[in-house]
Amino acid sequence: MPNKNTSTVFTYIKGYIEPFKLKVALAIISVFMSANAVLSGGYSLHLFVNEGMQQHSFYEIPLIWMSLSILFLALASFGRSYYASWIAIRVSHVLRQKLFEKMLHLDVNFFESANTSDLVKKLTENLSMLEHYLGKDVSVLLRNILLFCGSTTMMILSTPWLLAQTLLVVCVFIFPLIILARYIKKITTKSQEKKVALTHILDEVIHGIKTVQAFTKENFFITSFQKHNTQSFNAAEKYIFSKSIFAFIIIILTACFIAIIAYFGLQKINANELSHGQLVSFIYFSIVLAASLGSFPELVSKTKAINSVLVALKELEEQTSALAHPENIKNLPIKSRGIVAIHNVSFSYPTHSNHKVLENITLSLAPGEKLAIVGPSGAGKTTLFSILLRFYDPQAGTIHFEGVDLKDLSLTELRKSIAIVPQEPDLFFMSIYENIAYGNPDASESVIEEAIEMLKLNDVFNKLPHGRNTLVGNKGARLSTGQKQRISMARALIKQPRLLLLDEATSNLDALSEKVIQNALKQIMARCSSITIAHRLNTILSSDAIAVMENGAIRAIGTHADLVVKDDLYRKLVSLQFKNQKYG
Ligand SMILES: Nc1ncnc2c1ncn2[C@@H]1O[C@H](COP(=O)(O)OP(=O)(O)OP(=O)(O)O)[C@@H](O)[C@H]1O
Ligand SMILES: [Mg+2]
Structure with missing residues (x-):
């Protein structure tokens, strides 16, 4: 000291x-x-x-x-x-x-x-x-x-x-x-x-x-x-x-x-x-x-x-935040559906500054577009989401959201417009209902009910001693990981975001729950643009584009049909998955 x-x-x-x-x-x-x-x-x-x-x-x-x-x-x-x-x-x-x-x-x-x-x-x-x-x-x-x-x-x-x-x-x-x-x-x-x-x-x-x-x-x-x-x-x-x-x-x-x-x-x-x-x-x-x-x-x-x-x-x-506060805050345009432009972004975590986690990433997302990201573990997929939510600033390159540089937006406005369903759902020591409503304090009851209905959460509530008022325990300890993912997804939906980020959001769901959620996601994704990180390729086949990430870089981008032809790694991932499905 x-x-x-x-x-x-x-x-x-x-x-x-x-x-x-x-x-x-x-x-x-x-x-x-x-x-x-x-x-x-x-x-x-x-x-x-x-x-x-x-x-x-x-x-x-x-x-x-x-x-x-x-x-x-x-x-x-x-x-x-x-x-x-x-x-x-x-x-x-x-x-x-x-x-x-x-x-x-x-x-x-x-x-x-x-x-x-x-x-x-x-x-x-x-x-x-x-x-x-x-x-x-x-x-x-x-x-x-x-x-x-x-x-x-x-x-x-x-x-x-x-x-x-x-x-x-x-x-x-x-x-x-x-x-x-x-x-x-x-x-x-x-x-x-x-x-x-x-x-x-x-x-x-x-x-x-x-x-x-x-x-x-x-x-x-x-x-x-x-x-x-x-x-x-x-x-x-x-x-x-x-x-x-x-x-x-x-x-x-x-x-x-x-x-x-x-x-x-x-x-x-x-x-x-x-x-x-x-x-x-x-x-x-x-x-x-x-x-x-x-x-x-x-x-x-x-x-x-x-x-x-x-x-x-x-x-x-x-202590000051490492994220510079914009001198002249710009507002997001009133009507837009999640345009993203990432240009030549390179990033290293401040704690490991000599290890480049993202390297020259360039990606764009048109209004309502569905982009998927696939790639091996440690490729930098989650890190890309952290950069989009401005948890960190990249050392090089620029990111624009709805045409505005992230650094010119207030963090509150940026994060209010983007919803994330994280890889590890984080629940708080409150009731299930409060954990969902937490996503947006301004959400009306009908919006919350719609999210509950879309994700068929009443099935989860019915199995709990106090229904939707059941306390979830420390970090949601009283729920299964799949249940936590569904709650975390409902929480994201009631934000009614312009951009939805899904990080392995369906990785812990059984086939039935996954079908329910895929249907819900279809409706939601029609209202905003989205980026989905997925290891299970069947969940992203209908995406507008799929980016293949490896070692912090995007090695290929295209539709499923394109990538199967032009990218070795993607082909390998598909064949491995096919094998898994065959024997799984
Ligand atoms: N907070 C952090 N501080 C330092 N390094 C980190 C941090 N988070 C991730 N990393 C490193 O950054 C690299 C990319 O991690 P990231 O979580 O983005 O991978 P990923 O593609 O999402 O992997 P997975 O598919 O396993 O989730 C890894 O080498 C990881 O060790
Ligand atoms: Mg990850």
Whole structure:
């Protein structure tokens, strides 16, 4: 993580706090009030001992003073806790929303390069840490600074010579604390690192549980989890031990400290140079000073940790999409049916920039035309769809949609006009019906019903416990892949797109379902242009044109009849398929 300047990151968070100036002012006033109440406790003790106990008179005054101080402290504590916590939860709420929105508009490459558990951590754990820091630690830090300064001032004003003797002891007092605080900071970082490793394993297991179980890798993951879990426990044990030692040392040092003050103070009382009240209040201020001083190492280390959290959040907020935003946005013509012109496009994935996945691709699609793409696995077919949806920009060549350069269109308008049925259907944790409606929030009920009818989805609904309202489970886990493909297709249809992209959309369907879908597709394809990637050639025989792709290039294009004559690879694919059908 880059070590950004502390003031820079705190200026960053200041921008989020500024809108709540009034509440910030009330929180600060409460902190001052609370510090003041603690400090006035020393004066109360002074009065209590000198006036109340020794002169046996005016004892009401110290008692009233003491009660008022406590009341004042209670009020201030309420204000400090309420206003600081309010600001904290509000800032984290605003920041969480903003970062989430920001993240959703970043380019696909960002997500492919980022570590997902790290991203999730930023929006959850890191924001919780910030919330805790702003809600509690900042006000405690400010209060303790005030208490430190206030108690020192009171001690200087009442008995400077006793303070001078005390300070010599304080120097001894601080030294071991600094060493221990540094050690605690080191093991805190270690303990957190161990927890991150655990999150990675959890993430992998939860997302790939079927693969883990199918390959009987349970023991492998259990051993790995146990190793990291034990390391995490050991680090945490060291942390709590040193924290407890820290508290122990502070108490011992405070006791020594008070004994020393009492020793010097009693000598002065016997010499009539100090009153009892002065000594008691001095001891009180010493305890306040020791307590505030003792809290600094932990608060400083928390401040440093928050600095790193803010650096990470700021980095995410400043992340920009690799896709340049058009300076002058052009709109799509109102009436058109999906004209596509791809010219000399070459592309490499940003993560593998020396491997050309697409090379000099030139393709065009007239309104309503049906183009099919075939080719071996890894040829670059899906990548071509990703380029059309502008998930990535090609390094060379141009793409026009409805006559407009993709780079001049807003991403929203482009993606609203194109529907894709992906190779691996992606369903969300909602009901089946919601998963379909998700395709287009503006779609009328009749459009959704038409898609359901076209794809005969009522047959799927009838087999489920709550029909169309059945929750599909995590990523659609409660449905078969073929069912997911049909839902994914209905989702695409209700977009009423200008261009339909089908990526192996019928690869997991049985013969009957495929027939239903082919009929549905026939009707839909009459309304828009389409590009179909298919391994099963019988699904694309009626296409207007078929492009054969190999190693990122288009090696031939034509109708089925043309290609059987002129392209070896296509002929091979056809003969293999024929063989499969014969024996399949
Ligand atoms: N996100 C990615 N980052 C880096 N390389 C990728 C990425 N996606 C695909 N590739 C690589 O790009 C090449 C083309 O992949 P693509 O998915 O386009 O092939 P495909 O023709 O659709 O194959 P299939 O028929 O198996 O679906 C492959 O070599 C693949 O490893
Ligand atoms: Mg593919």
